[in-house]
Amino acid sequence: MSSSSVNKTAHPFDKARLEALLSHRFFYAPAFEIYNGVAGLYDYGPAGSALQANIIAEWRKHFIIEDSMLELDTTIMTPAPVFETSGHVARFADWMVKDTKTGDVLRADHLVKNVLEVRLAGDKEARGEAAKPAEDDKKKKKKNVKKVAVRLADDLVKEYEVILARLDNYGGPELGELCRKHDIRNPDTDNEVSEPQEFNLMFTSSIGPTGKVPGYLRPETAQGHFLNFSRLLDFNNGRVPFASAQIGRSFRNEISPRAGLLRVREFTMAEIEHFVDPLNKNHSKFGEVRDTVLTLLDRDVQAAGGTQVVQLSVGEAVDKGVIANETLGYFMARIYTFLLKVGINPERLRFRQHMSNEMAHYATDCWDAEIQNSTGWTECVGCADRAAYDLTVHSKKTGHPLVVKEAIEPPIVTEKDVPVFNKKLLGGTFKRDGQTLQHHLESLAEPELLKVKEELAKGKASVTVDGKTFEVTPELLTIERRTFKQSVREYTPNVIEPSFGLGRILYTLLEHSFWCREQDVDRGVLSLPPLVAPTKVLIVPISAKKEFEPLTNEISAKLRRAGVFSRVDDSSVSIGKRYARNDELGTPYGITVDFASVKNRTVTLRERDTTDQRIGSVEKVIETVTELVEGGIDWAEACQRLPAYDGVQAVD
Numbered sequence: 001m002s003s004s005s006v007n008k009t010a011h012p013f014d015k016a017r018l019e020a021l022l023s024h025r026f027f028y029a030p031a032f033e034i035y036n037g038v039a040g041l042y043d044y045g046p047a048g049s050a051l052q053a054n055i056i057a058e059w060r061k062h063f064i065i066e067d068s069m070l071e072l073d074t075t076i077m078t079p080a081p082v083f084e085t086s087g088h089v090a091r092f093a094d095w096m097v098k099d100t101k102t103g104d105v106l107r108a109d110h111l112v113k114n115v116l117e118v119r120l121a122g123d124k125e126a127r128g129e130a131a132k133p134a135e136d137d138k139k140k141k142k143k144n145v146k147k148v149a150v151r152l153a154d155d156l157v158k159e160y161e162v163i164l165a166r167l168d169n170y171g172g173p174e175l176g177e178l179c180r181k182h183d184i185r186n187p188d189t190d191n192e193v194s195e196p197q198e199f200n201l202m203f204t205s206s207i208g209p210t211g212k213v214p215g216y217l218r219p220e221t222a223q224g225h226f227l228n229f230s231r232l233l234d235f236n237n238g239r240v241p242f243a244s245a246q247i248g249r250s251f252r253n254e255i256s257p258r259a260g261l262l263r264v265r266e267f268t269m270a271e272i273e274h275f276v277d278p279l280n281k282n283h284s285k286f287g288e289v290r291d292t293v294l295t296l297l298d299r300d301v302q303a304a305g306g307t308q309v310v311q312l313s314v315g316e317a318v319d320k321g322v323i324a325n326e327t328l329g330y331f332m333a334r335i336y337t338f339l340l341k342v343g344i345n346p347e348r349l350r351f352r353q354h355m356s357n358e359m360a361h362y363a364t365d366c367w368d369a370e371i372q373n374s375t376g377w378t379e380c381v382g383c384a385d386r387a388a389y390d391l392t393v394h395s396k397k398t399g400h401p402l403v404v405k406e407a408i409e410p411p412i413v414t415e416k417d418v419p420v421f422n423k424k425l426l427g428g429t430f431k432r433d434g435q436t437l438q439h440h441l442e443s444l445a446e447p448e449l450l451k452v453k454e455e456l457a458k459g460k461a462s463v464t465v466d467g468k469t470f471e472v473t474p475e476l477l478t479i480e481r482r483t484f485k486q487s488v489r490e491y492t493p494n495v496i497e498p499s500f501g502l503g504r505i506l507y508t509l510l511e512h513s514f515w516c517r518e519q520d521v522d523r524g525v526l527s528l529p530p531l532v533a534p535t536k537v538l539i540v541p542i543s544a545k546k547e548f549e550p551l552t553n554e555i556s557a558k559l560r561r562a563g564v565f566s567r568v569d570d571s572s573v574s575i576g577k578r579y580a581r582n583d584e585l586g587t588p589y590g591i592t593v594d595f596a597s598v599k600n601r602t603v604t605l606r607e608r609d610t611t612d613q614r615i616g617s618v619e620k621v622i623e624t625v626t627e628l629v630e631g632g633i634d635w636a637e638a639c640q641r642l643p644a645y646d647g648v649q650a651v652d
């Protein structure tokens with residue numbers, strides 16, 4: 001059987017089955033479960049931790065090593081003034097509403113989205129256009145069932161669609177207005193909801209025993225990069241552009257986290273801050289990504305209430321001004337190739353541009369890499385041009401210059417007229433007004449200064465400051481032509497920031513990888529690419545007999561030496577069950593050791609998706625599987641090297 005003949009869509013995607021698998025195989029589980037858990041906090045088990053570690057390892061290679069980024073590990077606990085200056089204390093908030101009777105809290109934009117989506121689904125059903133809901137969806141939406149299958153007027157359908165397309169652009173007052181206008185209530189109780197109120201998402205803390213030094217758990221890693229900017233610049237020999245990178249935990253006190261790993265209160269982020277000259281946002285490696293084609297949903301389409309995407313090469317998108325600059329385009333293309341490498345389905349990946357209200361006030365352009373999953377389209381990576389905002393505000397607040405000083409070669413030589421004062425005489429003549437007059441003349445533009453010069457040539461000039469006129473003579477003031485040489489340019493760099501939420505990528509990847517075998521819906525498979533699969537090779541002795549141990553240990557040691565992570569499963573259950581268990585863990589290859597192996601030193605190699613088995617010598621199989629795991633060859637090539645196994649021992 002070849003991989004192309006595997007039918008992965010024989011059964012519709014079943015979220016409940018996937019969740020059961022993830023829990024059973026301990027990819028992740030609610031934290032503090034035996035204390036009844038806390039919403040939005042999860043622990044990763046062995047499979048989830050290994051999967052995340054492999055995604056992170058690839059992220060390091062793909063971004064940090066590829067672009068020689070400077071890696072950081074900065075603190076999570078942050079004193080309050082940092083976030084007061086960055087604007088997080090005032091603005092890092094979402095809008096919440098309260099159930100007017102029970103006091104339950106809901107995030108306002110999510111409430112509007114959920115209710116309108118359910119109504120639109122009901123309308124589709126009433127028109128006979130709806131796909132049959134999956135069993136678990138039916139259970140989940142029990143409370144909304146009475147709203148399902150209600151036909152809506154055509155213009156209301158359009159209005160709902162426009163609201164949903166623009167949802168991220170609405171603030172609290174508009175969300176409140178929408179709840180009133182469309183009678184949006186708490187779906188769990190059918191009660192009305194309050195006016196939206198802002199809720200700051202940062203966890204507060206205090207540093208030290210006095211309780212008098214307030215602090216916050218960081219909600220992003222970015223500020224750690226900005227505060228270390230001068231050291232990083234120094235490390236990079238004073239040169240820009242360069243990028244810093246950091247992988248670490250962030251905390252957000254989300255209003256009502258109900259979407260598993262997609263919205264949690266503690267999560268791992270991987271962030272890049274690329275510092276660039278504001279006058280030149282070209283990228284030296286843009287040529288390498290120019291032809292990468294991306295699916296784009298731009299802000300104009302959303303503002304008009306649409307969701308139509310276009311496929312554009314990054315080169316074309318930057319040339320046409322759809323993407324603001326080359327550096328932003330470079331990172332969008334690199335994000336795209338990274339996500340594909342780790343196993344995200346390109347057909348379910350798009351870049352959505354932020355609308356004007358949605359974008360942070362300082363940002364100049366921002367695109368989210370959104371990945372489609374069973375809850376809809378979810379932002380998994382944000383990619384923003386943050387301009388010079390962060391460095392400017394921190395520098396202003398602390399007095400520490402966060403700037404680049406660049407030598408100008410050759411220096412720029414300019415000539416200009418400047419006022420030259422006889423300060424003693426000026427003070428004697430005008431007393432305290434002398435200084436005001438001096439500042440005024442120094443701030444004059446050149447044409448005005450030239451007028452003063454002309455009058456002085458005739459003996460005296462009159463200068464008016466704040467309604468008061470002063471007469472000045474050539475003894476007090478002369479206007480002279482001077483030469484200036486500028487050999488240093490000082491500027492605050494702009495920042496392009498790709499910001500990854502690893503949990504969201506991990507979960508959507510699990511959804512994209514999951515399917516059930518055609519012949520048996522209870523046999524779930526995770527088709528994780530070998531690059532990120534927690535275990536690459538499963539070594540399966542046909543039984544737990546002692547005689548298999550030497551060969552099993554030898555194969556295991558050889559794979560270890562080749563850098564291939566393997567596990568031995570010599571449990572007493574049947575080989576078929578052992579493989580089924582490892583299909584659920586996403587293990588791409590299996591080596592079976594049987595009696596013939598001990599005698600002839602031949603083993604079989606099994607491929608997870610096709611369950612296809614080939615046979616070869618121990619050495620050849622190890623060499624082949626190593627190349628498969630490293631991505632040097634694919635299964636079709638492996639099949640050319642190793643003949644099909646047609647032995648009696650059926651392993652599936």
Ligand SMILES: Nc1ncnc2c1ncn2[C@@H]1O[C@H](COP(=O)(O)OP(=O)(O)OP(=O)(O)O)[C@@H](O)[C@H]1O
Nearest residue numbers: 252254262263264267379380381382499500501504
């Ligand atoms: N509560 C969360 N749980 C899991 N991942 C998150 C959460 N909040 C943000 N992220 C991840 O961090 C990345 C960068 O954060 P960013 O501030 O851009 O998100 P955001 O716009 O606040 O997300 P959202 O609008 O979904 O709340 C996101 O793309 C996402 O992958």
